[in-house]
Amino acid sequence: MSAARSARRFDPHRFGPVVGLLLLLIVGTALNPDFATWDNLMNVLTRTAFIGIISIGMCFVIISGGIDLSVGSMAALIAGGMILLMNALAGSVGSPVAVVALGMLFALLLGGGFGLAHGYLITRGRIEPFIVTLGTLGIFRALLTWLADGGAITLDNDLSDAYGPVYYGSLLGIPVPVWVFLLVSVAGGILLNRTAFGRYVQAIGSNEQVARFAAVDVDRVKLLTYGLLGVCVGIATVLYVPRLGSASPTTGLLWELEAIAAVIVGGTSFKGGEGRIAGTVIGAVLLSVISNILNLTSIISVYLNAAVQGCVIIAVAFLQRRRP
Amino acid sequence: MSEVARYSRRLVLGAGVAMAATVALGCSLGGPLGSAAFAADTVKLGVSIPAATHGFTGGIVWWANQAKAELEKAHPNLKITVKTASGAPEQANQLQDLVTVTKIDSLVIFPFESAALTQPVMQAKKKNVYVTVVDRGLTDPSAQDAYIAGDNTAFGRIPAEYIAKTYNGKANIVALRGIPTTLDNERWEAFTGVLKQYPDIKILDGKYANWNRDDAFKVTQDFLTRFKDIDVVWAADDDMAFGVLKAIEQAKRTDIKEVFGGAGSKTMVKTILDGSNPLIRADVSYSPKFIYDAIKMTAEARLKGDRLPATHIIPSALITKENAKEFYFPDSPY
Structure with missing residues (x-):
């Protein structure tokens, strides 16, 4: 085990995402000195927190051989649901802080519930995860659009003020969402690499039949990975809502692709079985750094932004490719 | 005239309803109830618009339904069918259904894409459906009878x-x-x-x-x-x-x-x-209310057997504190 580990440590491909990120940081600094300022780095890390936290949950699902396409829509629906609940509670519960706390709890429960529902349909219902979550991708977003009447659901002002610090506040100079992102990353790393659950997830992803024969309760573990991802989406939403204080049909649009890209760019195998939390975190940061750099410069036509992002993603994936 | 303007967003048109109606309908505006004298006994109007996927299209859907409610109430011989589509292919299918199943004789369409919807609209027009195109002009203008757009x-x-x-x-x-x-x-x-x-x-x-x-x-x-x-x-x-x-x-x-x-x-x-x-x-201003205006203008003209001007641009107006009241619709979702 330790031999295998140290052998991997010398594999340069393992450091592809880190190398990619370092190169981007150098390029960014060279193009615009403001890039390397503390404020800008905190801006980037804060906005990465949503996708980053979702990516960590997604990492478990992908390692187990599954996929969840619905996370963006789920985040939008949770955001809308929690705002409606908080607005409704504002009248009957006195303190805005209590209302916000209830709203946050609701978001986590709703996320966990949605995730478990996915897991249940996939394991007991025997439906492909791609299809289940493609279905809920449409369902969640349509429900939000319906709740919002096609417009936006907006949090009451008093609540917005009480809730604001969750996104805008900082602790020791580091914004709250970045702390939460850090905690979720560490917890995810421990869960994946230091617990039986983490080993089961990897075992199922490498070979589900073998895992079954080894008496792993495959259905239960899979169910839990989706539940875990749902909770991660809930956490991300709890951090997202105070930013704009509103949810609209464009909330969380394409987050699923960003989260999946972060996981894969970070060196997790799309086929499952093996993956890295640290790589996922770096992958997520890398994706937002690209758009940050593009916004801070105007050397490339805005029409080509997406092409630049595409090239960087492919290049980093190439750096961390596996040997056959 | 600018008072009448309305506004809205990405697509279009905003303004000038009353003015628009006046211009379009000209002298015949006088007797909305006497309209049946001229035209067909009943008008079946189809409305084909994008589904409510964001604020602006949410406004479009709301205003279209608003027009249906008001106009059907005012004109018992008018039947309006509103269909929303989430993409050009779906819109083309709905268009076929409107023509063959609902048997509409007039159509107000807000096309998803100009090129993709030109042929389907042309087919409808060939079946003697009166076509008003809103916001995005078709690639072949001969497929439309009237065009109403924002600025x-x-x-x-x-x-x-x-x-x-x-x-x-x-x-x-x-x-x-x-x-x-x-x-x-x-x-x-x-x-x-x-x-x-x-x-x-x-x-x-x-x-x-x-x-x-x-x-x-x-x-x-x-x-x-x-x-x-x-x-x-x-x-x-x-x-x-x-x-x-x-x-x-x-x-x-x-x-x-x-x-x-x-x-x-x-x-x-x-x-x-x-x-x-x-x-x-x-x-x-650039309001989704343009769809309301387009439906109203088309319905009223058809009830009288009139035609609309070929092109009608609804002006955008500057909104400031002084005139903001005229642009405020608290009930609209947008």
């Missing part, structure tokens, strides 16, 4: 003129753009075209934020990091302006004097009306 040039020109005037021809501007489309290009070219005449007005940069609050927040954060002295942010859309305001608030920047959105959503118009945010003082 995208004014959507860019009006804010540019306003900024030039308010800041005496001297300002640093950063701009947000929508999604790369001809519509966005028209607005952008109109905006930059006006400001070219003012050598002391600098457009520092313009980036796409996809008509999306979150993207607007991020792009603005980065603009604020990059440029230390900004006078005006042209958010070019009220949803995007929302994200811009949050980013400015977070950065606690005081150099920015104004944020100019676009479309005249009800929250923005309310903010202007109440004067509740010193950064928001004006907006340009």
Whole structure:
């Protein structure tokens, strides 16, 4: 085990995402000195927190051989649901802080519930995860659009003020969402690499039949990975809502692709079985750094932004490719 | 006439309903109830519009249903069928259903895409359906009887003129753009075209934020990091302006004097009306209400057996505290 580990440590491909990120940081600094300022780095890390936290949950699902396409829509629906609940509670519960706390709890429960529902349909219902979550991708977003009447659901002002610090506040100079992102990353790393659950997830992803024969309760573990991802989406939403204080049909649009890209760019195998939390975190940061750099410069036509992002993603994936 | 204007957003048209109706219907406006004398006994009007996927299209759907409710009540011999589609192929299918199953004789269509819907609309017209096209013209204008659209040039020109005037021809501007489309290009070219005449007005940069609050927040954060002295942010859309305001608030920047959105959503118009945010003082109209106007004009003309003018452009208007009341529709979702 330790031999295998140290052998991997010398594999340069393992450091592809880190190398990619370092190169981007150098390029960014060279193009615009403001890039390397503390404020800008905190801006980037804060906005990465949503996708980053979702990516960590997604990492478990992908390692187990599954996929969840619905996370963006789920985040939008949770955001809308929690705002409606908080607005409704504002009248009957006195303190805005209590209302916000209830709203946050609701978001986590709703996320966990949605995730478990996915897991249940996939394991007991025997439906492909791609299809289940493609279905809920449409369902969640349509429900939000319906709740919002096609417009936006907006949090009451008093609540917005009480809730604001969750996104805008900082602790020791580091914004709250970045702390939460850090905690979720560490917890995810421990869960994946230091617990039986983490080993089961990897075992199922490498070979589900073998895992079954080894008496792993495959259905239960899979169910839990989706539940875990749902909770991660809930956490991300709890951090997202105070930013704009509103949810609209464009909330969380394409987050699923960003989260999946972060996981894969970070060196997790799309086929499952093996993956890295640290790589996922770096992958997520890398994706937002690209758009940050593009916004801070105007050397490339805005029409080509997406092409630049595409090239960087492919290049980093190439750096961390596996040997056959 | 500008009082009658309405406004709104990405697509289109905003204004001039009453005026539009007057112009379009001319002298026959007089007796809405006596209409049956001229035309067919009944009018079956089909309305085909995009589904409510964001604020603006939400407004479109709401105004279309509003028109249906009001007009069917006023004219018992009028039957309006509203269909929403989430893409061009679905819209083409619905169009076929409207013609063959619902047997409509008039159609108001807001096409998803000009090119993709031209043939399907042509087929409908060949079956003697009277066609009013809204917002996006078809590639072959002979497929339509009437065309009603908003003024995208004014959507860019009006804010540019306003900024030039308010800041005496001297300002640093950063701009947000929508999604790369001809519509966005028209607005952008109109905006930059006006400001070219003012050598002391600098457009520092313009980036796409996809008509999306979150993207607007991020792009603005980065603009604020990059440029230390900004006078005006042209958010070019009220949803995007929302994200811009949050980013400015977070950065606690005081150099920015104004944020100019676009479309005249009800929250923005309310903010202007109440004067509740010193950064928001004006907006340009481009309202989803144009669909209401188009349905009303078409229905009333058909009931009388009239035709609409071939092209009708609904003007965009500058909204300021003085006239904001006329642009405020509290019941609309947008």
